[in-house]
Amino acid sequence: MSRLVDRAIDAAGLSGVAAARRAGTITAADMARLRDADLLALGALADRVRRDEVGEEVRIYPSFQDDSQSSGQAHSATIVLPSADHELTGLELLREVAIARVTGPYAAAVRVDWTSCGLELAQVSLGFGANELAGQITSKRGLPLADGELIGVGKRSRWELAQTQKKRELAALVRRAGREPVFAERNEFAVTTNESTPRQEAEVG
Amino acid sequence: MTLDVVVEKIRAGQRLEADDAVVLFRHPDVVAIGQLANDACERRHGDRVYFNRNMRIEVTNVCVASCLFCSFAKLEEGAPGAHTMSLRQAWAELESRIHDPPSEIHIVNGLHPGLPFSYYEELLSGFKRIKPDVHMKCFTAVEIHFFATHYGMTYREVLQRLQRAGLDSLPGGGAEIFHPEVRARIAHDKATADEWLEVHRVAHSLGMRTNATILYGHIETFEHRVDHLLRLRALQDETGGLQAFIPLAFHPDGNGMRNLPAPTAIDGLRTIAVARLVLDNVPHIKAYWVSMTPEVAQIALRFGANDLDGTIVHETIYRAAGSRSPGALTTAELVRLIQEAGRIPVERDTLYGVVREYPRAILPEAALKVRDRKATKHLEVVS
Numbered sequence: 028m029s030r031l032v033d034r035a036i037d038a039a040g041l042s043g044v045a046a047a048r049r050a051g052t053i054t055a056a057d058m059a060r061l062r063d064a065d066l067l068a069l070g071a072l073a074d075r076v077r078r079d080e081v082g083e084e085v086r087i088y089p090s091f092q093d094d095s096q097s098s099g100q101a102h103s104a105t106i107v108l109p110s111a112d113h114e115l116t117g118l119e120l121l122r123e124v125a126i127a128r129v130t131g132p133y134a135a136a137v138r139v140d141w142t143s144c145g146l147e148l149a150q151v152s153l154g155f156g157a158n159e160l161a162g163q164i165t166s167k168r169g170l171p172l173a174d175g176e177l178i179g180v181g182k183r184s185r186w187e188l189a190q191t192q193k194k195r196e197l198a199a200l201v202r203r204a205g206r207e208p209v210f211a212e213r214n215e216f217a218v219t220t221n222e223s224t225p226r227q228e229a230e231v232g
Numbered sequence: 233m234t235l236d237v238v239v240e241k242i243r244a245g246q247r248l249e250a251d252d253a254v255v256l257f258r259h260p261d262v263v264a265i266g267q268l269a270n271d272a273c274e275r276r277h278g279d280r281v282y283f284n285r286n287m288r289i290e291v292t293n294v295c296v297a298s299c300l301f302c303s304f305a306k307l308e309e310g311a312p313g314a315h316t317m318s319l320r321q322a323w324a325e326l327e328s329r330i331h332d333p334p335s336e337i338h339i340v341n342g343l344h345p346g347l348p349f350s351y352y353e354e355l356l357s358g359f360k361r362i363k364p365d366v367h368m369k370c371f372t373a374v375e376i377h378f379f380a381t382h383y384g385m386t387y388r389e390v391l392q393r394l395q396r397a398g399l400d401s402l403p404g405g406g407a408e409i410f411h412p413e414v415r416a417r418i419a420h421d422k423a424t425a426d427e428w429l430e431v432h433r434v435a436h437s438l439g440m441r442t443n444a445t446i447l448y449g450h451i452e453t454f455e456h457r458v459d460h461l462l463r464l465r466a467l468q469d470e471t472g473g474l475q476a477f478i479p480l481a482f483h484p485d486g487n488g489m490r491n492l493p494a495p496t497a498i499d500g501l502r503t504i505a506v507a508r509l510v511l512d513n514v515p516h517i518k519a520y521w522v523s524m525t526p527e528v529a530q531i532a533l534r535f536g537a538n539d540l541d542g543t544i545v546h547e548t549i550y551r552a553a554g555s556r557s558p559g560a561l562t563t564a565e566l567v568r569l570i571q572e573a574g575r576i577p578v579e580r581d582t583l584y585g586v587v588r589e590y591p592r593a594i595l596p597e598a599a600l601k602v603r604d605r606k607a608t609k610h611l612e613v614v615s
Contacts, residue, residue: 031239035267066534066574067270070263116572117527118534147497147528154263154498196493203496205260 032071039068061126073125073156080134081158085206088161105136109143117148121155128156153204164193235259248510250458256506257454269505269536277538281575283566286542287334292316295342297422300488305342323358336582339370343378356398367400367582373431374406377423387434402435404443410463411456436473448503449482449495461510468513476516479503481523497528501535508536533573
């Protein structure tokens with residue numbers, strides 16, 4: 028895999044940028060090159076930088092529509108995408124995520140807000156340098172995963188069960204991207220899940 | 233077996249085998265797999281990405297089959313939500329668009345036990361009367377098998393009669409997962425894998441082109457997916473009649489597998505990529521935007537797909553299963569999706585004849601901006 032990535036980065040003319048990133052000497056010319064670079068090669072470079080600098084964990088900041096919980100406050104080395112003032116296509120978002128990872132501060136948190144871009148794109152962004160996911164879970168449609176387990180559950184316990192279920196689905200989403208989920212709430216990394224995925228557990232109904 | 237070994241085989245132009253394909257499915261670096269598929273796609277098609285102006289009609293959702301994944305079918309006429317169009321209602325769908333007609337009508341139905349075979353013949357001939365040059369891509373192999381058993385004909389007889397009435401090609405639906413371990417559980421009472429493949433084999437022998445699909449992301453394993461791809465590749469080696477392969481994502485709402493999660497975007501991109509690399513003899517790999525969402529389908533254009541399907545207009549099967557994709561896309565929207573992916577949009581007919589080639593966008597996708605994206609359906613790309 029390493030050779031394949033090396034070749035892709037080299038073929039896209041990004042070897043110099045990779046070296047500059049390691050040396051901490053990214054220039055404006057490097058940044059301009061990333062704007063025009065082959066997207067997948069750029070993604071491969073960003074993914075390598077992510078792996079080297081922040082590892083395999085993905086921090087998740089889920090927030091149900093409840094004002095008492097924030098979706099995680101960003102500290103100074105956190106880059107949040109997509110930014111509120113720009114609507115991006117999927118490909119634009121992936122490029123922005125990759126550029127943020129390659130040109131941002133060392134070991135920065137690159138956070139993607141699924142409320143803006145959808146969970147599908149947020150998951151794909153994990154392969155382009157992102158290492159944090161944040162967003163609100165507002166309804167069944169907030170996640171692309173079924174919540175059949177809520178059928179027949181009383182209204183009172185439904186909300187808590189929905190939270191648990193959705194968190195489990197989020198964790199599965201991250202694992203299916205080949206990464207390790209770590210939940211953070213109220214900006215504290217309070218919960219670490221090691222559950223099996225819903226797919227492994229689910230049975231045909 | 234490592235990815236490096238598979239990469240060397242790809243670079244040497246060697247055909248991938250089952251073990252190679254499983255490595256590609258299992259490897260965690262989906263971007264690297266996408267890169268390999270993108271290279272293969274660009275070697276074959278350059279930057280051209282196809283779409284067409286088509287129209288989807290489901291004339292009946294009454295169906296005797298009991299597929300676990302289906303949210304569309306109703307068991308009998310008169311059941312809540314069951315519908316069967318009269319011939320006039322079906323033809324009116326085309327007449328209502330005759331000012332801007334589609335080049336293709338794509339019809340897929342339930343297996344209705346109460347309709348005479350003449351209904352389907354008249355359905356086709358009626359559309360051809362309204363627009364003689366419209367391409368009729370109708371009836372999955374599962375439907376053709378049902379017609380043959382229900383009306384007492386061979387596949388060849390069914391297809392020849394439908395051809396005489398106006399049938400031009402077959403869509404790829406009904407393939408689901410070929411492997412009997414899975415098929416017996418999710419679709420036990422319709423055409424088997426061998427029967428599905430035989431219908432396509434006969435269609436190819438009659439000069440028809442067909443497509444093929446896979447329904448991924450439910451109870452199947454990667455090995456089952458690979459088995460599916462290899463069976464299609466073997467058929468294509470034999471007949472050469474498959475035009476396009478279309479991965480279809482399982483959607484769980486309202487069906488017998490509602491407890492399963494839907495496959496994720498990364499799974500969809502990986503499936504597109506592996507299909508491109510394994511199906512070396514099938515020219516076109518389609519990112520079906522109804523199944524994947526337009527956003528993910530656009531990204532798939534960098535993971536080995538070279539076709540976005542079409543305008544669709546009126547799809548109900550995926551919507552019944554919870555798809556959040558829009559019901560239709562305009563030509564302008566499809567062109568924008570392709571241009572912003574850095575590709576050249578090519579409107580095609582069903583058989584991949586070029587209708588119109590659009591210009592490549594001058595700027596890379598990151599520099600394109602769309603004006604007032606939410607306010608208008610007629611999207612304008614500006615620099």
